[in-house]
Amino acid sequence: MSQDDVSLEARLEEQDTFEPPESFVEQANVTDEGIYEEFEENWPECWEGAADLLSWEQEYDTVLDEGGAPFYEWFTGGELNASYNCIDRHVESGDGDRTAVEWEGELGETRSYTYEELLEEVQAVAATLRELGVEEDDVVTLYMPMIPELTVAMLACARIGAPHSVVFAGFSADALATRMNSSDSEYLITADGYYRRGDSLDHLSKTNEGLEDVEHETATIVVDRLGDDLDHSLADGQHDYEELVDENRGETVEPVTRDAEDMLFLMYTSGTTGQPKGVKHTTAGYLAYTAWTSQAVLDLEPGDTYWCSADIGWITGHSYIVYGPLALGTTTVMYEGTPDYPDKDRFWEIVEKNEVDVFYTAPTAIRAFMKWGKEYPEKHDLSSLRLLGTVGEPINPRAWKWYYKHIGGEECPIVDTWWQTETGGHMITTLPGVNEMKPGSAGPGLPGVDTRIVDAQGEEVDAGEAGYLTVQKPWPGMLRTLYQNDERFIEEYWEEYSDPDADEWVYFPEDGAKIDEDDYITVLGRVDDVINVSGHRLGTMEIESAIVGVEGVAEAAVVGGDHEVKGEAVYAYVITEDGYEGDDELAEEIVEGVVDAIGPIAKPEDVVFTPELPKTRSGKIMRRLLEDIASGNELGNTSTLRNPEVVDEIAAQVQDE
Ligand code: ATP
Ligand code: MG
Numbered sequence: 292m293s294q295d296d297v298s299l300e301a302r303l304e305e306q307d308t309f310e311p312p313e314s315f316v317e318q319a320n321v322t323d324e325g326i327y328e329e330f331e332e333n334w335p336e337c338w339e340g341a342a343d344l345l346s347w348e349q350e351y352d353t354v355l356d357e358g359g360a361p362f363y364e365w366f367t368g369g370e371l372n373a374s375y376n377c378i379d380r381h382v383e384s385g386d387g388d389r390t391a392v393e394w395e396g397e398l399g400e401t402r403s404y405t406y407e408e409l410l411e412e413v414q415a416v417a418a419t420l421r422e423l424g425v426e427e428d429d430v431v432t433l434y435m436p437m438i439p440e441l442t443v444a445m446l447a448c449a450r451i452g453a454p455h456s457v458v459f460a461g462f463s464a465d466a467l468a469t470r471m472n473s474s475d476s477e478y479l480i481t482a483d484g485y486y487r488r489g490d491s492l493d494h495l496s497k498t499n500e501g502l503e504d505v506e507h508e509t510a511t512i513v514v515d516r517l518g519d520d521l522d523h524s525l526a527d528g529q530h531d532y533e534e535l536v537d538e539n540r541g542e543t544v545e546p547v548t549r550d551a552e553d554m555l556f557l558m559y560t561s562g563t564t565g566q567p568k569g570v571k572h573t574t575a576g577y578l579a580y581t582a583w584t585s586q587a588v589l590d591l592e593p594g595d596t597y598w599c600s601a602d603i604g605w606i607t608g609h610s611y612i613v614y615g616p617l618a619l620g621t622t623t624v625m626y627e628g629t630p631d632y633p634d635k636d637r638f639w640e641i642v643e644k645n646e647v648d649v650f651y652t653a654p655t656a657i658r659a660f661m662k663w664g665k666e667y668p669e670k671h672d673l674s675s676l677r678l679l680g681t682v683g684e685p686i687n688p689r690a691w692k693w694y695y696k697h698i699g700g701e702e703c704p705i706v707d708t709w710w711q712t713e714t715g716g717h718m719i720t721t722l723p724g725v726n727e728m729k730p731g732s733a734g735p736g737l738p739g740v741d742t743r744i745v746d747a748q749g750e751e752v753d754a755g756e757a758g759y760l761t762v763q764k765p766w767p768g769m770l771r772t773l774y775q776n777d778e779r780f781i782e783e784y785w786e787e788y789s790d791p792d793a794d795e796w797v798y799f800p801e802d803g804a805k806i807d808e809d810d811y812i813t814v815l816g817r818v819d820d821v822i823n824v825s826g827h828r829l830g831t832m833e834i835e836s837a838i839v840g841v842e843g844v845a846e847a848a849v850v851g852g853d854h855e856v857k858g859e860a861v862y863a864y865v866i867t868e869d870g871y872e873g874d875d876e877l878a879e880e881i882v883e884g885v886v887d888a889i890g891p892i893a894k895p896e897d898v899v900f901t902p903e904l905p906k907t908r909s910g911k912i913m914r915r916l917l918e919d920i921a922s923g924n925e926l927g928n929t930s931t932l933r934n935p936e937v938v939d940e941i942a943a944q945v946q947d948e
Pocket of ligand 1: 560566567568605606681682683684685686707708709710711712713733800801802814816817911
């Protein structure tokens with residue numbers, strides 16, 4: 292490193308607030324800080340602006356109907372179609388030639404659809420689904436990898452009013468069957484396979500295995516993604532996508548009229564903490580909210596090229612690859628593969644080639660990039676970027692600063708967006724053209740979103756103190772219920788802090804958080820992930836953040852394990868950065884780092900260096916397995932892991948010590 296680099300690094304390290312870069316603010320969609328007050332004073336009518344981003348067949352008459360709280364209804368009386376909003380209206384207004392979907396296959400092939408082409412393809416698939424017997428309100432399951440047919444299929448479902456239930460392609464056969472049974476879904480679109488690090492993966496066999504456990508007849512359409520790379524034959528009741536769809540190309544399928552509160556889709560949560568929940572989202576509120584947050588938070592404009600590297604199999608892909616960006620008329624990039632294929636600069640190659648304006652990814656990916664080194668982004672011209680985002684877990688300041696400097700060139704704001712499958716869209720984040728950024732803290736609740744941190748009794752905590760995150764007013768993108776399970780909906784989200792007798796409803800996302808004097812919220816993690824050491828409650832994410840702040844550490848997971856004296860003790864599992872040894876010296880530095888940041892109470896009992904951490908397919912650390920290892924328990928179910936083999940490796944290592 293040159294002398295300049297060293298002083299730059301040192302300056303960044305010290306700095307804990309960042310103003311939005313001038314060049315960004317000059318062009319941002321939202322720049323007036325008065326927006327917070329305006330929304331508060333004018334709530335819930337403040338959400339009319341979000342509804343105005345949509346085209347309605349019939350104007351709504353009520354913004355918010357609280358009569359059945361907590362079964363809130365938004366924009367009631369209104370009628371619209373999501374597929375029309377995401378496609379037709381852009382074609383009708385003369386933007387049919389603009390690219391809607393730009394797809395990058397892992398092997399380097401590309402496919403793109405203009406809005407006009409997307410319209411044609413969506414109608415063909417909609418016609419095909421109808422031919423197969425799909426009627427309005429039938430749930431169609433989409434068990435597909437990241438191929439354009441997935442986006443097309445979602446919009447085709449929306450067009451004919453058939454809610455989709457996307458099951459992440461990385462999930463097991465069992466997960467598919469559970470979700471299809473739970474949603475009584477009799478229609479399935481899947482694919483023969485897809486590519487991962489150059490290898491072809493057989494997805495069809497897994498699908499068939501799952502279908503064996505589905506309790507009802509299913510009509511299945513199979514996309515041929517692998518061609519000659521997979522020798523497959525279709526069973527009875529299974530149809531080749533291209534054969535069926537091709538017959539319907541050129542068909543016109545009018546978008547059906549949906550009520551504002553008609554179900555748009557069903558999405559099962561990732562299941563990090565237990566049984567997945569079938570989250571129900573409806574048409575108007577969800578679409579208005581994703582469009583509005585795409586505009587205000589992701590700063591998207593028609594004509595932007597935008598890339599969210601998430602998988603459509605989880606909510607981020609639904610809201611911010613498909614519905615939000617397409618409702619605004621943006622070009623949305625879809626990538627099939629992994630960030631390190633064929634090399635560790637694949638993402639930056641995609642950014643450069645497509646001149647991506649806005650990029651949205653997960654902290655786990657950023658920590659991997661950091662571990663691989665800045666030479667990979669440095670090979671590419673990333674100057675097209677204007678804004679960066681993160682989602683999925685807290686981002687620790689060191690990773691934030693790396694992202695800010697090496698990807699954004701210190702010219703792009705970063706939005707650290709806290710939200711959930713259940714919230715439909717962003718809830719806590721800075722507005723990139725308005726607020727200063729504080730690495731490690733997501734920011735204030737969005738305008739109109741009433742987030743408060745409370746103690747166990749529901750009283751608001753003071754600045755600096757930790758408590759429970761709550762949302763005290765409804766918002767348009769909220770889940771309406773858990774599919775066919777209103778009781779569990781109340782139990783999971785509303786029971787904790789509401790006062791039903793007074794008709795006061797408080798949404799509890801089950802995350803812990805801290806708030807500072809500027810109302811910036813730092814999410815500490817799920818309340819289940821809190822460790823109780825000698826009566827002190829410690830957030831796993833906070834300890835992890837302290838550990839990844841130590842030089843030489845790439846990633847860390849912290850869990851509570853049984854301890855004779857303390858009840859629970861802190862156990863740390865750590866991945867080192869390239870070029871660093873996981874030795875006693877580093878372990879000592881880690882312990883010191885935690886003690887410095889949080890206090891001796893959080894001192895790890897044991898630091899275990901490991902090459903990998905057990906992760907779900909969506910990239911979240913599966914802490915309960917590490918807890919089993921730390922406590923010496925029998926290992927729990929590993930079937931939804933992306934890398935089940937590491938669990939045994941870590942267990943063996945701990946026993947050897
Ligand atoms: P399940 O609810 O089934 O256990 P899940 O909570 O992992 O699964 P998601 O809805 O995908 O499913 O994840 C939402 C959770 O992710 C949040 O509740 C929070 O714990 C975490 N999260 C998301 N974004 C952030 C962020 N920016 N900062 C901190 N935590 C985040
Ligand atoms: Mg959750």
